[in-house]
Amino acid sequence: QQPVQSPQAVILREGEDAVINCSSSKALYSVHWYRQKHGEAPVFLMILLKGGEQKGHEKISASFNEKKQQSSLYLTASQLSYSGTYFCGTFNMDSNYQLIWGAGTKLIIKP
Amino acid sequence: GAGVSQSPSNKVTEKGKDVELRCDPISGHTALYWYRQSLGQGLEFLIYFQGNSAPDKSGLPSDRFSAERTGGSVSTLTIQRTQQEDSAVYLCASSLAVGATDTQYFGPGTRLTVL
Numbered sequence: 743q744q745p746v747q748s749p750q751a752v753i754l755r756e757g758e759d760a761v762i763n764c765s766s767s768k769a770l771y772s773v774h775w776y777r778q779k780h781g782e783a784p785v786f787l788m789i790l791l792k793g794g795e796q797k798g799h800e801k802i803s804a805s806f807n808e809k810k811q812q813s814s815l816y817l818t819a820s821q822l823s824y825s826g827t828y829f830c831g832t833f834n835m836d837s838n839y840q841l842i843w844g845a846g847t848k849l850i851i852k853p
Numbered sequence: 854g855a856g857v858s859q860s861p862s863n864k865v866t867e868k869g870k871d872v873e874l875r876c877d878p879i880s881g882h883t884a885l886y887w888y889r890q891s892l893g894q895g896l897e898f899l900i901y902f903q904g905n906s907a908p909d910k911s912g913l914p915s916d917r918f919s920a921e922r923t924g925g926s927v928s929t930l931t932i933q934r935t936q937q938e939d940s941a942v943y944l945c946a947s948s949l950a951v952g953a954t955d956t957q958y959f960g961p962g963t964r965l966t967v968l
Contacts, residue, residue, distance in 0.1 A: 766902075769954035772953040772954060774956070774957075780952050782961070783960060783961050783962055784896070784944075784959050784960035785959070786956050786957070786958065789954060789956065791953065791954060792953075797954070823874075829895065829896065831957075833952075833953040837906060840886070840901055840909060840951075841957065843895055843896040843898070844895065845894075845895045850859060
């Protein structure tokens with residue numbers, strides 16, 4: 743079942759903070775976060791694993807609440823380059839070895 | 854090394870024609886995924902390969918869609934008798950393996966337009 747992302751869209755001024763949430767009705771092994779800029783392919787941001795491990799290469803922080811089956815992506819002091827659509831993908835026992843993708847959160851950063 | 858590559862980058866075809874889309878994954882990646890993305894929408898899973906076999910074909914929209922992977926590397930997605938609703942960007946991704954911790958790396962996509 744598709745994870746639910748919120749908000750669907752958010753508009754920020756440069757320097758402001760944002761939180762994007764991803765909730766699942768299933769127990770999760772991992773949550774993957776990707777950013778897609780207009781006309782480009784999605785780019786990996788971070789993986790959060792059951793048990794607390796995180797893997798990522800961007801200066802973006804995130805949390806994974808196993809009990810709530812929810813992950814949040816924190817974008818602080820946003821830059822213009824953060825604009826794009828953020829997708830979460832969830833991996834659980836029933837996902838048949840594939841990521842189940844959320845519908846995306848569109849982030850617009852204005853100067 | 855090189856990333857995931859896809860060809861063609863753009864394809865315009867007439868309704869009813871067949872098209873082939875190609876994906877060349879990152880060398881050594883055993884898992885390969887095909888997705889479809891309509892304008893402004895999310896990622897629609899089509900099919901994935903583990904090596905040359907496709908354990909999950911559940912996302913293919915109809916029997917007009919088929920995919921194969923040979924030599925554990927290049928994959929081809931074929932759409933027969935294309936319809937206008939097939940117009941979308943087709944994305945391919947690959948990962949080292951299939952698992953909770955495996956990062957998917959996406960290609961640039963093929964934009965398919967069916968007239």
